[in-house]
Amino acid sequence: MExxxxxxxxxxxxxxxxxASPTAPADFPAxxxxxxxxxxxxxxxxVTTSVEQPQxxxxxxxxxxxxxxxxxxxxxxMLFMSMQQPTQPAAPPPHPSIRSLVKxxxxxxxxxxTVNEVKDGTPKKQKQCNCxxxxxxxxxxxxxxxxxxxxxxxxxxxxxxxxxxxxxxEAVEATLERNPNAFRPKIASSPHGARDxxxxxxxxxxxxxxxxxxxxxxxGCLKKYCECxxxxxxxxxxxxxxxxxxxxxxxxxxxxxxxxxxxxxxxxQQAANAAITGFIGSSGYGxxxxxxxxKGNELxxxxxVKDPAHRLGQLQQATQVxxxxxxxSFTGARSGNNTSVLSPSKFTYRSLLADIIQPQxxxxxxxxxxIYSAEAAKMxxxxxxxxxxxxxxxxxxxxxxxSSQNQTEKALVADQAETKPEESGSDGVDVSKGRPxxxxxxxxxxxxxxxxxTSAASSSGLADDNxxxxxxxxxxxxxxxxxxxxxxxxxKFRDCLNRLITLGEIKETKYSSxxxxxxxxxxxxxxxxxxxxxxxxxNQQPVxxxxxxxxxxxxxxxxxxxxxxxxxxxxxxxHLRIIPxxxxxxxxxxxxxx
DNA sequence: GAGTTTGAAACT
DNA sequence: CAGTTTCAAACTC
Numbered sequence: 001m002e003x004x005x006x007x008x009x010x011x012x013x014x015x016x017x018x019x020a021s022p023t024a025p026a027d028f029p030a031x032x033x034x035x036x037x038x039x040x041x042x043x044x045x046x047v048t049t050s051v052e053q054p055q056x057x058x059x060x061x062x063x064x065x066x067x068x069x070x071x072x073x074x075x076x077x078m079l080f081m082s083m084q085q086p087t088q089p090a091a092p093p094p095h096p097s098i099r100s101l102v103k104x105x106x107x108x109x110x111x112x113x114t115v116n117e118v119k120d121g122t123p124k125k126q127k128q129c130n131c132x133x134x135x136x137x138x139x140x141x142x143x144x145x146x147x148x149x150x151x152x153x154x155x156x157x158x159x160x161x162x163x164x165x166x167x168x169x170e171a172v173e174a175t176l177e178r179n180p181n182a183f184r185p186k187i188a189s190s191p192h193g194a195r196d197x198x199x200x201x202x203x204x205x206x207x208x209x210x211x212x213x214x215x216x217x218x219x220g221c222l223k224k225y226c227e228c229x230x231x232x233x234x235x236x237x238x239x240x241x242x243x244x245x246x247x248x249x250x251x252x253x254x255x256x257x258x259x260x261x262x263x264x265x266x267x268x269q270q271a272a273n274a275a276i277t278g279f280i281g282s283s284g285y286g287x288x289x290x291x292x293x294x295k296g297n298e299l300x301x302x303x304x305v306k307d308p309a310h311r312l313g314q315l316q317q318a319t320q321v322x323x324x325x326x327x328x329s330f331t332g333a334r335s336g337n338n339t340s341v342l343s344p345s346k347f348t349y350r351s352l353l354a355d356i357i358q359p360q361x362x363x364x365x366x367x368x369x370x371i372y373s374a375e376a377a378k379m380x381x382x383x384x385x386x387x388x389x390x391x392x393x394x395x396x397x398x399x400x401x402x403s404s405q406n407q408t409e410k411a412l413v414a415d416q417a418e419t420k421p422e423e424s425g426s427d428g429v430d431v432s433k434g435r436p437x438x439x440x441x442x443x444x445x446x447x448x449x450x451x452x453x454t455s456a457a458s459s460s461g462l463a464d465d466n467x468x469x470x471x472x473x474x475x476x477x478x479x480x481x482x483x484x485x486x487x488x489x490x491x492k493f494r495d496c497l498n499r500l501i502t503l504g505e506i507k508e509t510k511y512s513s514x515x516x517x518x519x520x521x522x523x524x525x526x527x528x529x530x531x532x533x534x535x536x537x538x539n540q541q542p543v544x545x546x547x548x549x550x551x552x553x554x555x556x557x558x559x560x561x562x563x564x565x566x567x568x569x570x571x572x573x574x575h576l577r578i579i580p581x582x583x584x585x586x587x588x589x590x591x592x593x594x
Numbered sequence: 595g596a597g598t599t600t601g602a603a604a605c606t
Numbered sequence: 607c608a609g610t611t612t613c614a615a616a617c618t619c
Binding site for chain 3: 129130131132133134138140141142219223224225230
Binding site: 138214217 | 599600603604
């Protein structure tokens, strides 16, 4: 304490900041998501030597800001805060990472618009503390923790002001003594954040993580009690929380965010509660009430834990979501101590489709789409060629469309039936390449698949492509080709979706009946049986014949004329499953029961 | 708005 | 370092 006074401690720095102040908009950011978070911004900033130096940085922040108490003018304190302002587009963010963190708009941030929320870019007043016993000289006080003076707060016996600067300094020192990093930002951004963003899209900043990690026990880390959650970041391996649901892939978490989007706070809250309690109606959250996992191992995991499967499933899900995610994000997070395996919560939401759609199914779907696209392209190409040659021989040919369609269909069917891996693999690629896929088609493909597909294509047949494609240059032709190609692929896709729907319905029926007459009416089940069959039949039939019922939009739109034939074509291969081989080969296989 | 819950901070 | 207490925010009613 005394020693540092002048030096290090920083209080010092008021000045610099004040200078900066000018820029600062009067208000600022949203409430600090996490205490001290604010600090960062300003501390980290710019100048400081290294972020690592806690002490150094802090001082500055702690620095008492001048007497800005006079609220009239903008409080100097806020100066630095302003820098962090997320919404501020203009301000050059010293700390990008942090900034992102702070993002005010985080879904959750708003719930209690207590304070400095930013609305429409109009910041509101800073958050005011309500301390009563700490004199605002302990980290309990958000103002103090943030390194700012209390200003307009509702605190009692506040010493976090200019008048008590000396006392405040001492408190700061004491705090630093206890924990040199006390005023440092709690959230550290991780190197890789970009990729995560996509799923969370603006939601949580997955890339950052809490330095110390949270220790939540009951909130599932889905309430603002949790610092991670409050900061809008995922729990990380640093956390020692129990029953954490704040991890990527967490359905509870996603539910929250979705709800947020909808601006339905009630929903959010309920979702959170449900997630935490594991108390959700028949909807599907069916899991046992909590079991918590405590550090080393599953303290509570007794027998109840059950459902390892569920957990696994959850993990898988998450993993799936971002397969490539380094352990840090998901696995790591959970793994922290104990969590690794058990971590995900025990309450898992299980969709009725859960058993139907397996993790790999989605991937498969992607591959199927890609493959189909390739197949379709290939076919079309072949068709074109045939036609071309025909044309050459029979210059008078007039209506290529119809014939081409039929041919395409046939070719597709035949191709699949034949199961010629190599051929389809390479050819398909080639062809596809020859005919670049339309944006919409590409959109349907998974990145990976797409990559694989494209790369393979590019590697294999550029030359060929040129020759062929050049001929087809004619826009019309290309367009038609696209349309055709898409039609085929989408039709197939539609069929799959219909099937899924049907299966889901069946399952739903099954469960509902079970629930209602769980008394053991086997009859019900039996009755379901038939219905199932029915649905199934219904499903497949329509698909073949007039599957349009469920998803008919596309065909009609694209090529009304062809619709009928198209269906026919697709219908021929409804039960075949195309399985991509490692090298791009395509094999067909009888569709197995889902 | 009062009361409860929660988890970080402080303390032992 | 673990356990307990204190504290103020978050949350509920």
